Amino acid sequence: MLLAGVAIVLAPTDWLQGLSQKIFYLHVSSAIAAFACFAVVLVGGIVYLRTDNMEVDRWARAGALVGVVFTRVTLVMGTLWGKNVWGAFWTWDARLTSTLVLWIIYAGYLVARSLAEPGRQAARVAALIGIFGFVDVPIVYFSVDWWATQHPGHLILNDALPPQMLVTFLFTMLCTLVLAAVMIVIRYRIETLLDRRQVVAAPAQVVPAHQPEPAR
Numbered sequence: 456m457l458l459a460g461v462a463i464v465l466a467p468t469d470w471l472q473g474l475s476q477k478i479f480y481l482h483v484s485s486a487i488a489a490f491a492c493f494a495v496v497l498v499g500g501i502v503y504l505r506t507d508n509m510e511v512d513r514w515a516r517a518g519a520l521v522g523v524v525f526t527r528v529t530l531v532m533g534t535l536w537g538k539n540v541w542g543a544f545w546t547w548d549a550r551l552t553s554t555l556v557l558w559i560i561y562a563g564y565l566v567a568r569s570l571a572e573p574g575r576q577a578a579r580v581a582a583l584i585g586i587f588g589f590v591d592v593p594i595v596y597f598s599v600d601w602w603a604t605q606h607p608g609h610l611i612l613n614d615a616l617p618p619q620m621l622v623t624f625l626f627t628m629l630c631t632l633v634l635a636a637v638m639i640v641i642r643y644r645i646e647t648l649l650d651r652r653q654v655v656a657a658p659a660q661v662v663p664a665h666q667p668e669p670a671r
Contacts, residue, residue: 480624482532484631485525486554490592492522492635493561497589500582509650512578515585517642519564521635526558541605549598550606557595560588573653 499515502508533551534544545551564584571577599606616624 478532478536480627481631482529482536483624484628485528485532486595487628488631488635489522489525489529489557490596491632492518492525492639493557493585493589493592494518495639496522496561496564496585500585503578503582504586507575509578512582513643513646513650514639515582516568516646517639519561519568519585520642521638523558523561523565524638525631525635526554526561530554530558546605548606549602549604550595553591553595553598557588557591560584560591564588573650 495518496515499511499518502511503515530551533554537546537551538544564581567584568577568581571580598604
């Protein structure tokens with residue numbers, strides 16, 4: 456609600472796009488937050504493959520889930536904006552398509568974790584998915600440079616925003632990143648509790664005592 460209020464009150468209304476332009480602030484901020492979450496998965500996967508540290512794996516799991524949530528927000532906000540500006544909720548634009556692929560990759564990461572038997576093997580497979588899946592992040596970012604797309608270019612880097620819009624965007628981005636960090640911490644704690652419950656629920660293996668040979 457605070458972010459919506461700032462976007463509506465502080466930022467001026469774009470003369471061409473109208474109120475729909477205000478979707479930009481949450482749309483882009485959510486995309487950046489998703490990239491940051493997937494960077495957590497990338498680092499966590501690399502470190503886990505080197506150390507087999509389950510705490511690192513939990514951070515990667517948490518980052519993947521939160522990143523998928525923010526990627527979904529990015530896609531939803533983008534389709535709402537596209538309907539007003541392009542006249543269609545979806546076009547197979549390079550930026551949109553690569554973002555959808557990013558969501559599919561990390562949603563697949565979560566599915567693989569949920570279907571696999573918990574343990575070292577599942578963690579290693581998921582780490583590889585998270586590492587190679589991150590390749591799509593720079594593809595999403597540079598897609599507007601590499602291909603002819605309908606999607607707007609780099610407004611921030613090109614200094615295309617008026618000061619009030621830029622301040623609003625930076626504030627929204629900061630709040631979104633803080634929210635993403637809090638969500639990752641909360642999810643990490645949940646993953647820790649789930650791992651402990653699996654350890655407690657695992658049946659103990661009973662090793663039969665050595666039976667003495669009968670006397671002859």
